[in-house]
Amino acid sequence: MDKSTxxxxxxxxxxxxxLKDNGRMYGYEITxxxxxxxxxxxxxxxxxxxxxxxxxxxxxxxxTEIESIGNRRRKYYTLTRTGxxxxxxxxxxxxxxxxxxxxxxxxxxxx
Amino acid sequence: MDKSTxxxxxxxxxxxxxLKDNGRMYGYEITxxxxxxxxxxxxxxxxxxxxxxxxxxxxxxxxTEIESIGNRRRKYYTLTRTGxxxxxxxxxxxxxxxxxxxxxxxxxxxx
DNA sequence: AATATATACATAAGATGCTTATGTATGTCC
DNA sequence: GGACATACATAAGCATCTTATGTATATATT
Numbered sequence: 001m002d003k004s005t006x007x008x009x010x011x012x013x014x015x016x017x018x019l020k021d022n023g024r025m026y027g028y029e030i031t032x033x034x035x036x037x038x039x040x041x042x043x044x045x046x047x048x049x050x051x052x053x054x055x056x057x058x059x060x061x062x063x064t065e066i067e068s069i070g071n072r073r074r075k076y077y078t079l080t081r082t083g084x085x086x087x088x089x090x091x092x093x094x095x096x097x098x099x100x101x102x103x104x105x106x107x108x109x110x111x
Numbered sequence: 112m113d114k115s116t117x118x119x120x121x122x123x124x125x126x127x128x129x130l131k132d133n134g135r136m137y138g139y140e141i142t143x144x145x146x147x148x149x150x151x152x153x154x155x156x157x158x159x160x161x162x163x164x165x166x167x168x169x170x171x172x173x174x175t176e177i178e179s180i181g182n183r184r185r186k187y188y189t190l191t192r193t194g195x196x197x198x199x200x201x202x203x204x205x206x207x208x209x210x211x212x213x214x215x216x217x218x219x220x221x222x
Numbered sequence: 223a224a225t226a227t228a229t230a231c232a233t234a235a236g237a238t239g240c241t242t243a244t245g246t247a248t249g250t251c252c
Numbered sequence: 253g254g255a256c257a258t259a260c261a262t263a264a265g266c267a268t269c270t271t272a273t274g275t276a277t278a279t280a281t282t
Contacts, residue, residue, distance in 0.1 A: 005120035
């Protein structure tokens with residue numbers, strides 16, 4: 001099995017968590033942050049991330065701000081008020097999900 | 112976000128784990144077992160499970176045995192020798208994956 | 223006796239969420 | 253000057269799931 005198929009569906013909560021913790025991030029920064037935090041285990045591809053960010057913006061979960069550093073531009077993303085609420089719910093859902101996974105995959109451990 | 116999207120990609124390791132633990136199971140049994148273990152949180156649909164089981168059989172990960180109880184038939188699945196090896200690897204991969212997820216989603220907790 | 227629900231399998235169409243590939247452009251290091 | 257990093261974006265294609273549908277037997281309900 002391809003290792004990366006596991007994380008399908010988890011990208012959205014990951015992004016929301018990072019925005020919740022850090023307040024304001026740009027796309028490329030998110031990819032790098034995930035790589036560092038997970039010691040290279042999780043690698044977010046740009047082909048997955050950018051369309052997701054656009055979708056979240058359309059849904060009003062995040063809002064953007066473009067910042068220029070010299071001739072370079074960065075697009076910063078911030079959670080909206082609604083986004084912050086949804087982030088809380090999303091975190092609970094992921095927690096429950098991981099608990100369920102652990103119940104099956106680590107039946108002997110008491111989580 | 113639809114809650115069930117989270118578990119995309121996790122069905123295969125779940126099935127392998129159950130077969131590894133229980134030796135021999137049939138499809139419907141797997142769906143019920145997951146429901147009980149996770150207290151109703153994870154519901155495996157038959158439309159997802161049966162094609163997966165067939166795929167695993169094609170790949171030589173599992174082998175089947177049909178058993179009749181009265182007029183009813185059950186198709187039992189067992190891990191092959193290769194399947195058992197792959198199950199070990201799969202479990203390690205899922206463990207690493209969950210660890211990575213936790214690093215991002217529970218940054219304050221030391222796992 | 224009829225109906226609903228549970229058991230048990232299966233497949234097909236469609237949606238979703240990713241990978242891979244490609245493109246543009248600037249900045250930095252050697 | 254070329255390689256690599258930074259920074260964005262999109263499109264084609266694939267894998268994995270949901271939803272819908274179908275078949276058939278067994279059991280419980282009314």
